[in-house]
Amino acid sequence: MLMSKKVVIIGSGFSSLSASCYLAKQGFDVSVYEKNESVGGRASQRKIKGFTFDLGPSWYWMPDIFDKFFADFGKKTSDYYQLDKLDPAYKIFFTDDIITIGDCMDKICIEFERLEKGSAKQLRKFITKAQNNYDIAINKVVLKPGNSPFELVSKDTITNIDQFFKSISGEVRKKFKNPKLVSTLEFPVLFLGAKPSNTPSFYSFMNFADFGLGTWHPKGGMYEVIKAMHTLAEELGVSFNLNTSVDKINVEDNKATGISLGKTTIQADIVLSGADYFHTETLLDKSFRQYSDTFWEQKTFAPSSLLFYIGFNSKLKNIEHHNLFFDADFEQHTFDIYDAPKWPKNPLFYANFPSVTDKSMAPEGCETGFFLVPIAPALEDTPELRKQYFDLIMQRFESRTDNLVKDSILFSESFCVNDFIEKYNSYKGNAYGMANTLMQTAFLRPKLKSKKVKNLYFTGQLTVPGPGVPPSLISGKLASELIVKSLTQNK
Numbered sequence: 001m002l003m004s005k006k007v008v009i010i011g012s013g014f015s016s017l018s019a020s021c022y023l024a025k026q027g028f029d030v031s032v033y034e035k036n037e038s039v040g041g042r043a044s045q046r047k048i049k050g051f052t053f054d055l056g057p058s059w060y061w062m063p064d065i066f067d068k069f070f071a072d073f074g075k076k077t078s079d080y081y082q083l084d085k086l087d088p089a090y091k092i093f094f095t096d097d098i099i100t101i102g103d104c105m106d107k108i109c110i111e112f113e114r115l116e117k118g119s120a121k122q123l124r125k126f127i128t129k130a131q132n133n134y135d136i137a138i139n140k141v142v143l144k145p146g147n148s149p150f151e152l153v154s155k156d157t158i159t160n161i162d163q164f165f166k167s168i169s170g171e172v173r174k175k176f177k178n179p180k181l182v183s184t185l186e187f188p189v190l191f192l193g194a195k196p197s198n199t200p201s202f203y204s205f206m207n208f209a210d211f212g213l214g215t216w217h218p219k220g221g222m223y224e225v226i227k228a229m230h231t232l233a234e235e236l237g238v239s240f241n242l243n244t245s246v247d248k249i250n251v252e253d254n255k256a257t258g259i260s261l262g263k264t265t266i267q268a269d270i271v272l273s274g275a276d277y278f279h280t281e282t283l284l285d286k287s288f289r290q291y292s293d294t295f296w297e298q299k300t301f302a303p304s305s306l307l308f309y310i311g312f313n314s315k316l317k318n319i320e321h322h323n324l325f326f327d328a329d330f331e332q333h334t335f336d337i338y339d340a341p342k343w344p345k346n347p348l349f350y351a352n353f354p355s356v357t358d359k360s361m362a363p364e365g366c367e368t369g370f371f372l373v374p375i376a377p378a379l380e381d382t383p384e385l386r387k388q389y390f391d392l393i394m395q396r397f398e399s400r401t402d403n404l405v406k407d408s409i410l411f412s413e414s415f416c417v418n419d420f421i422e423k424y425n426s427y428k429g430n431a432y433g434m435a436n437t438l439m440q441t442a443f444l445r446p447k448l449k450s451k452k453v454k455n456l457y458f459t460g461q462l463t464v465p466g467p468g469v470p471p472s473l474i475s476g477k478l479a480s481e482l483i484v485k486s487l488t489q490n491k
């Protein structure tokens with residue numbers, strides 16, 4: 001009987017919450033242990049003086065994945081939160097121009113044609129192929145647990161095999177000449193954590209997610225999704241223990257028997273961790289770890305980030321809900337992240353103002369601002385460096401948007417490498433896990449099931465399918481399916 005089996009889950013990020021719901025639905029007795037004061041992990045939220053800040057994710061992409069998650073429990077997203085499609089989806093600032101991405105292909109094609117004659121036709125072809133890849137990726141590839149290369153062998157993947165060995169960067173450049181359009185089409189794969197020249201062109205499905213499915217906003221912010229999943233989990237009987245750091249995973253006869261919280265021991269039949277994979281393995285005695293320090297050192301990690309959460313005492317002009325500042329050298333910045341890690345001289349950055357479309361995010365007449373500079377993990381992080389980049393970003397923001405912001409800043413808080421390590425036990429302070437490169441895809445990623453300890457499982461952005469909120473939802477589902485499968489097989 002699964003009902004009598006006890007599962008402890010480490011962490012309460014998207015992947016853990018997802019797994020907790022699936023396992024509770026199967027009848028397991030599920031308890032979540034989270035080191036921080038609230039659930040959500042990297043997707044936590046803070047409210048400061050009436051301003052609401054999502055601390056991590058802000059782009060709600062692939063709404064179909066969220067719909068499928070809630071449908072698995074007989075629910076709809078609208079049972080928990082209101083979802084609005086953004087128009088424009090986002091704006092990109094270049095040195096001498098601005099590209100606005102509308103909420104449908106017709107609007108986007110007009111914008112492409114303005115920059116490059118004939119590009120609209122190319123774009124429609126490109127997105128049709130991207131849609132086909134999306135169907136294969138989302139309905140077939142990402143639903144596999146990553147146990148073996150044979151999972152990927154199907155008529156669809158074999159027909160498209162060439163797309164795994166060409167880069168998205170090369171494909172985009174073959175079809176589009178205008179460098180601004182090239183950057184626009186390379187942007188979505190940045191969510192996968194690697195540079196476009198190192199990401200297979202099959203991942204153009206992210207372009208379909210962007211232009212084909214659109215950018216959405218849950219009213220009240222991304223944390224509404226965490227709240228919804230937390231509520232659902234509690235409705236299904238999951239219990240939550242906050243401010244509770246797990247210190248050890250206990251193993252007897254090569255079998256996980258539970259966890260230790262200081263001197264307290266919690267017995268369990270199954271241990272599932274949604275904390276960063278590297279950190280989880282440090283909770284085991286060395287002989288039970290599957291991956292060495294050298295293994296992790298050699299992996300391509302998604303970037304870390306320098307983040308600023310700012311309350312503005314007035315409305316800002318010329319901005320949208322999502323804004324990308326590509327008024328700097330894209331290649332140089334990615335080189336500084338991946339090839340020769342260092343603080344970038346002149347970084348690209350992202351600015352999010354959810355109060356532009358959602359009044360509930362800021363006090364009347366004010367603006368909530370979130371600024372993100374992607375940087376290499378493990379960089380030196382000091383107050384002086386944060387201040388230097390704050391000044392640089394504000395100055396660039398002012399000149400591109402024609403706002404005088406410095407006098408309207410009520411408060412500003414920062415978050416960087418040291419905080420990622422301290423708050424989430426993040427490996428080297430990575431912001432969003434391990435990149436999806438060709439050599440770090442599917443069965444080549446760290447496994448959902450421990451090869452050394454029976455009844456120990458992993459979920460989250462460092463395992464399959466990879467970084468991002470939608471993949472984390474899927475990861476929780478995959479881990480729960482493996483747990484159910486192994487128990488029903490061993491009956």
Ligand SMILES: Cc1cc2nc3c(=O)[nH]c(=O)nc-3n(C[C@H](O)[C@H](O)[C@H](O)COP(=O)(O)OP(=O)(O)OC[C@H]3O[C@@H](n4cnc5c(N)ncnc54)[C@H](O)[C@@H]3O)c2cc1C
Pocket residue numbers: 010011012013014015016033034035036040041042043055056057058059060061244245246247274275276279305307372423424425431432433459460461462467468469470472
């Ligand atoms: C700044 C930023 C922006 C992002 N933007 C987007 C976006 O716009 N769209 C998108 O789709 N994705 C985005 N992402 C990625 C997305 O947020 C993540 O992929 C996803 O939230 C990861 O979920 P997870 O469950 O794998 O891990 P986490 O959210 O990291 O959850 C792990 C949890 O484990 C807890 N934990 C760690 N160690 C222990 C321990 N010893 N004991 C108990 N608990 C422990 C941590 O506190 C944490 O709560 C962004 C991420 C960041 C950081």
